[in-house]
Amino acid sequence: MIGVNKPTNGHFKGQTKPTGQQSGLHGTSQLPSAPIIRSSIPQSSGGIKFGDDWKKCLELPQKDNRVKTSDVTSTKGNEFEDYCLKRELLMGIFEMGWEKPSPIQEESIPIALSGRDILARAKNGTGKSGAYLIPLLERIDLKKDHIQAIVMVPTRELALQVSQISIQISKHLGGVKVMATTGGTNLRDDIMRLDEIVHVVIATPGRILDLIKKGVAKVNKAQIMVMDEADKLLSQDFVILIEDIISFLPKDRQILLYSATFPISVQKFMNKHLKKPYEINLMEELTLKGITQYYAYVTEKQKVHCLNTLFSRLQINQSIIFCNSTQRVELLAKKITQLGYSCFYIHAKMMQEYRNRVFHDFRNGLCRNLVCTDLFTRGIDIQAVNVVINFDFPKSAETYLHRIGRSGRFGHLGLAINLITSDDRYNLKSIEDQLVTDIKPIPGSIDKSLYVAEYHSVDPDDDDEILNKLMCG
Numbered sequence: 001m002i003g004v005n006k007p008t009n010g011h012f013k014g015q016t017k018p019t020g021q022q023s024g025l026h027g028t029s030q031l032p033s034a035p036i037i038r039s040s041i042p043q044s045s046g047g048i049k050f051g052d053d054w055k056k057c058l059e060l061p062q063k064d065n066r067v068k069t070s071d072v073t074s075t076k077g078n079e080f081e082d083y084c085l086k087r088e089l090l091m092g093i094f095e096m097g098w099e100k101p102s103p104i105q106e107e108s109i110p111i112a113l114s115g116r117d118i119l120a121r122a123k124n125g126t127g128k129s130g131a132y133l134i135p136l137l138e139r140i141d142l143k144k145d146h147i148q149a150i151v152m153v154p155t156r157e158l159a160l161q162v163s164q165i166s167i168q169i170s171k172h173l174g175g176v177k178v179m180a181t182t183g184g185t186n187l188r189d190d191i192m193r194l195d196e197i198v199h200v201v202i203a204t205p206g207r208i209l210d211l212i213k214k215g216v217a218k219v220n221k222a223q224i225m226v227m228d229e230a231d232k233l234l235s236q237d238f239v240i241l242i243e244d245i246i247s248f249l250p251k252d253r254q255i256l257l258y259s260a261t262f263p264i265s266v267q268k269f270m271n272k273h274l275k276k277p278y279e280i281n282l283m284e285e286l287t288l289k290g291i292t293q294y295y296a297y298v299t300e301k302q303k304v305h306c307l308n309t310l311f312s313r314l315q316i317n318q319s320i321i322f323c324n325s326t327q328r329v330e331l332l333a334k335k336i337t338q339l340g341y342s343c344f345y346i347h348a349k350m351m352q353e354y355r356n357r358v359f360h361d362f363r364n365g366l367c368r369n370l371v372c373t374d375l376f377t378r379g380i381d382i383q384a385v386n387v388v389i390n391f392d393f394p395k396s397a398e399t400y401l402h403r404i405g406r407s408g409r410f411g412h413l414g415l416a417i418n419l420i421t422s423d424d425r426y427n428l429k430s431i432e433d434q435l436v437t438d439i440k441p442i443p444g445s446i447d448k449s450l451y452v453a454e455y456h457s458v459d460p461d462d463d464d465e466i467l468n469k470l471m472c473g
Contacts (some may be wrong), residue, residue, distance in 0.1 A: 007097075008231070009177070010341075017117075023288075025375070038256065039152045040217075052093065054087060055094070057442045058091060058094055058095055059095050060095060060097070061095070061096075061097040063097075064414075065327070070387065074405075075100065075102065075103055075106055076100055076106055078100070078106050079100060079101075080094075080098070080100070080101055083109050083110060083134075083138075085134065085138050085355075086138060088172040088173045088174065089134070089137055089138055089173060090170065091172040092168060092169040092171055092172050092173070093130075093134065093169060094196070095168070095171075096165070096168055096169060096416040097322055098127075100470055101127075101130075102126050102127035102130070102131075103126065103127075103136070103201065104120065104122035104127050104128055104160050104258075104280070104282055105127050105130050106130045107120070107260075107280045107282070108120055108131035108132065108135070108256075108280060109131060109134055111134050111278045112131075112132060112135035112136070112254075112256060112279075113138060113139070115254050116188065116254070116276070116277070116278050116279065117255050117256065117274040117275055117277040118252060118255075118256045118257065118258075118277055118278050118279075118280065119257045119262075119266070119270060119274065119277045119278070119279045119280070120256070120258045120259075120279075120280040120281075121259060121260065121261070121262060121280065121281045121282065121283045122258070122260065122280070122281075123260055123282070123405070124260050124401070124402060124405030124406075125405055126282070128228065128258045129161075129165055130165075131171075131258065132151070132226045132256050133151075133162070133166055133169060133229070134169070135166060136149050136200065136224055136226065137169060137170050137173065137176060137200070139177050139223070139224065140170075140199050140200065140272075141439065142173070142174065142175050142176065143149050144199075144221075145197045146199075146218060146220050146221045146222075147199065147200075147201055147217065147218060147219050147221070148195055148199050148200065148221070148222055148223055148224065148227070149200045149201070149222060149224040149225070150197070150200075150201050150202075150203065150208065150219060150222050150224065150226070150245075150249075151166075151200070151201070151202040151203070151225075151226040151228060151240065152203060152205060152225065152226065152227045152228065152233055152245070153202065153203070153204060153228045153229060153233075154204065154205075154229050154232040154233055154237075154238065155186060155204065155375060156182040156183065156204060156352060156355065156356075157355065157359050157375070157376070158228065158229065158287055158358070159180045159181075159202050159203060160180055162180075162202045162228065163178055163179070163180035163202045163386075164177045164201060166202065176199050176200065177197050177198050177199045177200070178198075178199070178200045178202065179193055179194070179198045179200070179201050179202070180201075180203070181193075181200045181201060181202075181203045181204075181207050181208060182203065182204045182207050182352070183206050183207045183352075184352030184355075185207075185352055187207075187210070187211075190207070190211060190216075191211070191214070191216050191386055194211065194216045194217055195216075195304075200273040201217065202217075204307055205233065205238050205241035205242055205245065206241060208245060209241050209244055210250050211247050212245065218250060219249055220249070220250060220254060220276070221250065222249055222250070223250070223252075223254060224253065224254045224256070225245075225246070225249060225254070225255050226252055226258070227242070227254070227255070227256070228257070228259075229258075229259055230257040230258060230259040230261040230262065230266070231262050231266070231398070232259075234266055234269055235351070236261075239269070241444035246273055249369060255273060255274055255277075257274075257277075260401065260402070260405070261398055261401065285341055285382075290413045290414055291407060291413075291414045291415070291416050292402055292414075292415055292416070292450045292451065293403075293417075293418070293437065293438070293439040293440065294416070294417050294418070294439065294441065294443070294446075295417070295419075295420045295428060295439050295441060295442065296414070296417065296418070296441075296442045297420050297421075297441070298419050298421060299421060299422075300421065303391060303414055303419050304335055304339075305323070306417070307336070307389065307391065308339050310389065310417065311328075311336075311339070311341055311369075314387060314415070314446070314451075315448055315452050316368060316369075316386065316387050317330045317368075317384050317385070317386045317387075317452075318362070318365070318368055318369070318370070318382065318384040318385045318386065318387075319368065319369050319370070319385065319386075319387040319388065320369075320370050320372060320385055320387075320388050320389070320406050320407075321336075321343075321369060321371045321388075321389045321391050322372060322373070322376075322378060322389070322390050322391060322392065322394070322403050323371060323372070323373060323391050323392045324373070324392035324393075324394070324395075325373065326348065326373055328391075329345050329347045329371050329372060329373055332345075332371050333345035333371040336369060336371065337431045339347065341368070341369060342363065342368070343365055343367060343368075343369035343370065343371055344355060344362050344367045344370050344371070345358070345370065345371040345378065346358045346359065346362075346368070346371075346372045346373075346375060347372060347375055348372065348375050357443060358370075358432070363382050371391075374394070374402075376406065376430070382406070385406055385414070386407055386414050386415065386451050387407060387414065387415045387416075388403060388404050388406050388407045388414065388415070388416045388417070389418075390418040390419060391402060391418070391419055392419075392429065393417075393419070393420055393427060394422040394431075395427065396431075397430070397431045397435050400431050400435070401435060403416075407451075413417055413449075413450060413451050413452070414451055415446070415450060415451035417442065418439065
């Protein structure tokens with residue numbers, strides 16, 4: 001029997017056995033991170049004089065030479081310099097490793113800079129965060145010491161992610177103050193932080209509304225409000241809060257809506273709050289081109305065996321495994337550990353402090369597998385994830401779309417595998433029809449070039465029988 005340590009706040013640690021997860025690291029080892037090309041440039045651009053070749057002084061991440069799909073490469077050929085952005089902002093953009101604008105960024109940045117409202121649809125993982133953060137940060141006036149922009153997001157993890165990107169992009173701007181505020185954290189800390197200068201607030205609706213009504217977050221001069229994952233923010237869970245928040249904003253504010261999908265209710269919201277919005281629709285198809293989708297037909301009792309087979313055969317960099325309930329998340333994470341694989345788990349019933357730790361550690365590559373609920377389906381961008389497994393098949397096409405969008409980020413390749421029981425077969429067909437996509441039966445062997453960046457053809461030494469037992473017969 002493999003020993004299992006007591007789970008600690010979403011972290012299961014067990015013995016790790018050699019598997020098909022072949023990057024040379026197992027268990028809680030650190031995944032390789034991109035090396036940084038160092039230079040002597042100070043963190044501020046103050047040392048760069050007019051006429052200097054400022055690009056030579058940047059701390060650029062290693063160039064990403066992985067193959068990218070047309071989801072992010074089908075552009076008009078614009079450069080970030082074309083938008084007349086501040087040099088200091090361009091420095092932050094390039095040091096993020098963003099070389100050229102993606103299609104949604106090309107369409108969105110110049111319109112957002114003009115001050116016009118936007119309603120934008122684009123696929124998960126194609127650069128929506130940059131599409132609104134770049135013009136938002138460009139328009140921040142450091143001479144004004146009040147809140148100038150609000151970014152609304154539906155989950156705490158997404159708020160932390162967006163704030164981290166904002167801080168990185170703006171690090172050369174010389175004093176842009178970014179604050180993340182979400183439920184589940186100490187309200188007093190937020191009140192104290194807002195007593196200082198804050199230019200940009202990234203928030204979940206309930207917490208920012210609470211701070212506004214307490215008179216602590218003064219948003220009456222905020223010129224920009226962004227709604228990321230706007231379809232979720234316009235759902236019954238949040239729309240009343242959003243309406244309330246907007247009532248505190250100035251009448252001449254700019255509202256930017258970004259999402260992969262929009263419900264019918266968005267039309268009512270748009271008519272009420274947006275002024276002649278510029279509409280962007282890059283959704284000729286709903287699913288990312290780089291994600292290959294398979295299903296394995298199993299019984300409920302065979303699911304763990306199938307998952308074990310997948311772990312032993314696939315070349316997983318990092319994987320996210322979805323369950324439909326918090327109880328099943330913890331049970332599955334424990335079972336995975338008993339099988340000899342280390343994993344983390346995360347769900348909405350965990351304390352926020354522990355959720356933050358799990359999210360941070362998984363993002364930094366401290367574990368290869370994460371079991372979670374749909375808490376993790378919204379906007380979470382972890383580039384190392386190349387496999388998503390639906391241990392429990394979702395009920396809706398919208399949830400399915402957001403789940404599989406956790407792999408294949410920014411035009412890269414990814415694999416989505418669905419464990420389907422007899423109860424799921426009609427739902428599978430319905431989701432295929434709604435998304436106009438093809439979820440194929442899992443083959444006897446899976447070409448690594450479909451989901452492993454360094455592979456361009458099937459490894460000739462690969463076992464021809466790879467995954468041949470996935471039907472679990």
